């Protein structure tokens with residue numbers, strides 16, 4: 001397993017992208033989008049920023065498949081925790097159907 | 099001075115490589131750390147056992163004559179906390195797992211030996227904090243710490259106990275982390291994934307649960323402690339919080355924690371069944387993957403603890419269905435073990451007796467779990483002795499029996515001495531009888547309506563309670579016997595050969611006890627797991643290779 | 650993987666621990682170990698994110714009001730500071746990989762300076778919340794949660810809560826507890842990270858790390874970036890979600 005060295009140019013580009021993302025997310029927060037769109041926009045930008053950090057700063061893009069699986073497992077289990085907990089809260093007010 | 103009766107082992111091994119307290123307390127050898135764990139876990143098991151005896155004595159009479167209600171609350175809470183967090187969860191992984199994972203995959207040590215030692219110190223620190231809480235006045239919330247009783251109303255040492263559990267959780271995380279990295283990166287040449295013993299697969303799955311679940315209970319306990327200390331409310335309905343959120347977070351960890359307890363036991367039993375039938379495990383890959391399936395499905399079912407806790411009935415249906423589904427991989431294991439026995443050349447040594455006991459008792463425990471997973475039946479059985487009996491069949495009949503079986507099975511490797519076989523078989527029988535006498539009546543009690551956590555009960559229940567207490571006494575004796583003869587054998591037992599059971603596994607291909615670096619040279623694995631037939635052709639590494647001649 | 654290190658025996662490096670066969674195996678193990686540890690961290694913070702999500706879903710108005718009261722400028726500046734520190738951390742790893750020891754030390758020190766700046770700004774924010782009586786519960790004894798509420802028709806005061814219909818002071822308090830729990834836990838991770846960097850700096854000055862051996866720098870970098878990512882989510886969730894309702 002030889003190590004992959006990421007070039008300074010890539011690091012710098014990611015750095016700039018992260019700064020742009022920060023400014024963007026702060027700016028769009030002042031607009032009142034309909035419905036849940038505000039949260040969706042903010043979280044989409046956050047996810048993109050996080051992905052850039054993970055892929056390049058943390059070298060995930062150049063890592064073995066195992067590391068991808070490990071990280072994917074964390075997301076998967078987080079999704080389980082959220083989905084099943086909300087399967088309770090979101091259906092509490094439903095009326096009985098039987 | 100006594101004379102030294104038995105000649106010292108002919109070779110330097112991990113036990114006599116260094117002497118003195120310091121060489122133990124600062125060791126980085128996974129085998130020595132396993133022994134440190136063995137000692138401390140036995141100590142906590144004793145404390146938890148004393149609490150168990152107190153419970154059974156109290157329930158001998160219907161009017162609670164021995165303990166006050168407050169004391170009784172503390173006794174069953176502390177029994178649960180000590181047994182769950184300080185015995186059952188670390189039991190097999192931290193002792194047998196620590197000792198055997200590197201040996202079985204042909205590594206010199208775990209990937210992070212210093213972190214391994216650190217995990218023992220963290221465990222001890224957590225244990226000491228918990229013991230402090232017990233001595234200072236104890237805790238009476240039940241081991242589940244349900245809010246808002248634990249945050250607002252209980253007048254006991256909730257924060258200190260919680261802190262102890264919080265701390266010990268990190269030892270569990272570090273053990274799991276170490277196993278995962280070791281199994282991925284340190285396997286000997288030729289030790290492919292499907293040549294690994296099933297014990298390793300089970301520990302891999304256990305480690306997954308440890309690293310994915312434990313952090314959630316850690317943050318939950320932390321939030322609970324802050325809520326109690328600073329009156330800030332995430333869980334307290336009076337402060338806008340939701341008490342059911344606590345139950346969700348708690349059981350997100352604590353249901354899978356049951357599999358932290360029983361999966362390593364399943365790993366041990368897979369070894370026992372295969373090796374004492376001298377047959378490859380029937381459907382090796384199915385059993386291997388069923389461990390992973392249990393680790394994953396185990397996280398999908400926690401809501402079955404909330405059926406009567408005002409959880410949405412729709413979520414209840416989902417959780418009920420998934421709880422039935424998790425029985426499938428467990429059943430795969432039971433069926434495959436049974437099929438392994440078929441036409442095997444079975445020998446009934448002590449470890450095998452425990453292994454067979456495990457299969458029967460785990461099956462009963464699992465099947466009664468299905469009763470509880472059924473929504474409507476659970477309304478009747480929730481919080482009764484039926485539940486108590488059910489999970490004791492899993493935790494005692496399952497985990498404890500597997501632990502004892504594994505301890506006997508690898509005892510020659512760990513200590514270099516044989517245990518007395520006759521006493522071993524006798525005590526295995528006593529444990530089995532005592533266990534069933536203790537907990538079978540509790541199924542009936544629970545079905546008749548005896549609630550858990552009460553020490554006053556109607557007089558017509560007394561016969562069954564007396565039976566249960568009698569069984570607990572027999573069980574206690576059955577556990578005392580091995581404690582005595584195992585200690586005795588460490589000094590006076592016959593010297594064990596490298597491979598007393600004539601088995602192909604890597605751990606039997608080095609001397610007993612193993613040298614500090616486990617193998618004289620890195621072994622090269624050219625055989626499948628449980629490959630019994632061509633044992634002569636196997637490449638045996640290490641000086642004690644002559645043991646193959648005995649086969 | 651396991652097969653690749655069977656026979657080769659490279660010249661033993663002083664950084665190679667005895668139970669590893671070679672440097673590649675050691676590097677692989679330490680990187681995997683750190684990623685697995687980060688999984689536990691994700692689940693740890695995940696519990697708090699779950700609580701956040703639940704109560705934001707239950708009490709949207711209160712959460713918007715409370716979020717609006719946080720200082721968006723300090724939050725945004727802190728986000729930039731943290732991104733800078735992540736960038737310099739990445740450069741620290743890079744300079745170690747190519748063997749530029751002076752630059753490696755320089756970037757490490759810069760990373761630490763950014764980290765300390767972040768904590769300083771965070772402290773200023775906490776002080777503001779303290780002054781506005783926004784510390785929930787009895788976190789600080791004798792200083793209970795007791796914000797003053799903006800009244801209709803009075804001149805706008807940025808030290809007062811501007812309640813909108815549906816929002817209650819009790820649920821604003823819940824937001825602030827989640828805010829302090831999450832940012833406090835995040836700050837604790839930063840402090841631990843700074844401690845680790847102090848150790849790295851000590852050994853870097855002694856020339857311990859170079860192209861051959863730099864696992865400690867690399868995996869500490871992973872940890873530091875992870876802490877950065879947590880903040881990347883905390884910033885919008887805590888500071889931005891109610892910004893659109895106006896009046897700060």
Ligand SMILES: [Cu+2]
Pocket residue numbers: 352353356399400402403
């Ligand atoms: Cu369960």
